[in-house]
Amino acid sequence: MSGHSKWSTIKHKKGAADAKRGRLFTKLIKEITMSAKVGGGAVDSNPRLRSAVLAAKRASMPSDNIDKAIKRGTGELEGVTYEEVVYEGYGPGGAAILIEAMTDNKNRTTSEIRHLLTKYGGNMAAAGAVAFQFSKKGYVAIEKSAAKEDALMELALESGAEDFKTEDADVFEIYTDPSSFDAVKAAVEARNIAIQTAEIQMVPQNTIDVADKAPALLKLLDMVEDNDDVQKVWSNGDIDEKYLTE
Numbered sequence: 001m002s003g004h005s006k007w008s009t010i011k012h013k014k015g016a017a018d019a020k021r022g023r024l025f026t027k028l029i030k031e032i033t034m035s036a037k038v039g040g041g042a043v044d045s046n047p048r049l050r051s052a053v054l055a056a057k058r059a060s061m062p063s064d065n066i067d068k069a070i071k072r073g074t075g076e077l078e079g080v081t082y083e084e085v086v087y088e089g090y091g092p093g094g095a096a097i098l099i100e101a102m103t104d105n106k107n108r109t110t111s112e113i114r115h116l117l118t119k120y121g122g123n124m125a126a127a128g129a130v131a132f133q134f135s136k137k138g139y140v141a142i143e144k145s146a147a148k149e150d151a152l153m154e155l156a157l158e159s160g161a162e163d164f165k166t167e168d169a170d171v172f173e174i175y176t177d178p179s180s181f182d183a184v185k186a187a188v189e190a191r192n193i194a195i196q197t198a199e200i201q202m203v204p205q206n207t208i209d210v211a212d213k214a215p216a217l218l219k220l221l222d223m224v225e226d227n228d229d230v231q232k233v234w235s236n237g238d239i240d241e242k243y244l245t246e
Contacts (some may be wrong), residue, residue: 027231028056029069030102034082036073045082047118047182080104087113088130091122094211095237096130098202103229112227120220121213133236134202137162138181139189140174141197147172154194159187169241171196204236214243221240 035049043050043071049070056066072079085106087099097117103109114124118163142152152172160180165173176184185198210217217237225233 018196023226023228024059025056025061026228028052028059028061029065030082031231032056032066032069033073033079034084034102036070037082038073041070041074041076041220048200049218050182055199070176070228085109086131088127089113089117089121089122089123090125090130091210091220091235091237093208093212093213093237095208095213095217095235096133096204097122097221097224098134098234099224099230100202100234101227101229102231109227109229112229113224116224116227117220119197120223121216134204134234135205136178137201137203138174138176138178138184138197139197139201140176140181140185140195140204141168141171142174142188142193143171143196146194147191152188155187155191161185178213202232202234204234207236207238210237210239214239218243233246 013056014168032049035046035052039046039048040073041049053066053070068077071077082102082104083106084104085101087101087110089097089099091097099113101109101113116183117124132217140156149172156174161176162180163173163175165175167173174184174188181198182199185195188195214237217235218239221233221235224230
């Protein structure tokens with residue numbers, strides 16, 4: 001598998017800022033609600049819900065909020081009905097952008113996303129124009145101080161991982177087929193190795209060097225992800241490390 005977008009790492013480094021903006025809980029609650037709606041409210045038998053609940057707990061969301069979100073998803077409590085929508089577009093430097101949103105008003109969200117893309121140097125693309133450039137993969141990031149490279153690589157590959165990368169300065173990165181994600185994650189946790197990030201991602205098959213357009217691309221990605229209806233943003237833009245120090 002070739003290609004990696006640094007935006008995945010950047011997002012998690014910005015996690016504290018997202019929480020300060022008061023948007024993190026809103027996004028997590030939407031994901032929990034939708035996960036319960038699609039796969040049922042039993043955490044043990046619903047991998048997507050299990051991941052959403054773990055993310056909420058890591059963010060210190062109160063258990064009562066989590067329980068209510070699950071019950072809204074299963075219909076036990078009344079609540080807003082959300083729809084999952086995927087938008088495709090291009091950003092500065094020609095980078096492909098894939099946007100996953102969850103909304104109770106598709107027309108409003110479509111208008112807002114189109115406006116943001118246009119305002120910050122990008123444009124909306126037709127359905128299918130961008131998605132084929134990405135593959136769905138399980139992703140586990142572990143701080144390099146938390147494990148020894150050789151032992152972690154052996155553990156990851158033996159438990160079903162497809163790829164193990166060391167290029168990032170801060171973390172080891174493990175990629176899996178989505179069907180093997182839970183097994184690999186469980187194997188790491190069983191060794192009491194702290195996990196920084198664990199989620200299903202849309203990984204670019206190849207990246208594009210956006211050169212000096214990196215600051216503009218970062219700004220666009222940040223503004224899009226800041227939208228209340230946007231859950232996740234993926235890009236194949238390869239961004240030089242010098243632009244990640246701000």
